[in-house]
Amino acid sequence: MKHLHCKVFGHNYRVSRHVTYHVKEYTCYNCKKQLTTNGKGNLTELTPKFKEINDVLERIHQKKNRIRLKTDKVNKDLLLFSH
Numbered sequence: 001m002k003h004l005h006c007k008v009f010g011h012n013y014r015v016s017r018h019v020t021y022h023v024k025e026y027t028c029y030n031c032k033k034q035l036t037t038n039g040k041g042n043l044t045e046l047t048p049k050f051k052e053i054n055d056v057l058e059r060i061h062q063k064k065n066r067i068r069l070k071t072d073k074v075n076k077d078l079l080l081f082s083h
């Protein structure tokens with residue numbers, strides 16, 4: 001019945017994971033079908049291969065954020081120092 005709902009009304013996708021600013025994973029609220037954003041910015045079915053790619057992307061993205069935070073801290077320290 002739930003799958004029939006999707007066939008009639010279309011999937012009801014919700015963001016289930018933020019991988020990076022541009023890449024997200026979506027899960028259908030009704031049938032749990034999953035989509036993801038591919039390298040071209042299009043939506044595609046979330047296959048195990050894409051899940052793997054997203055895991056790597058997420059790790060790189062988090063690492064970048066951590067470096068940026070560190071850089072901010074250094075800049076603030078430099079500003080304090082110049083006072």
Ligand SMILES: [Zn+2]
Pocket residue numbers: 006010011012028029030031032033
């Ligand atoms: Zn669905």
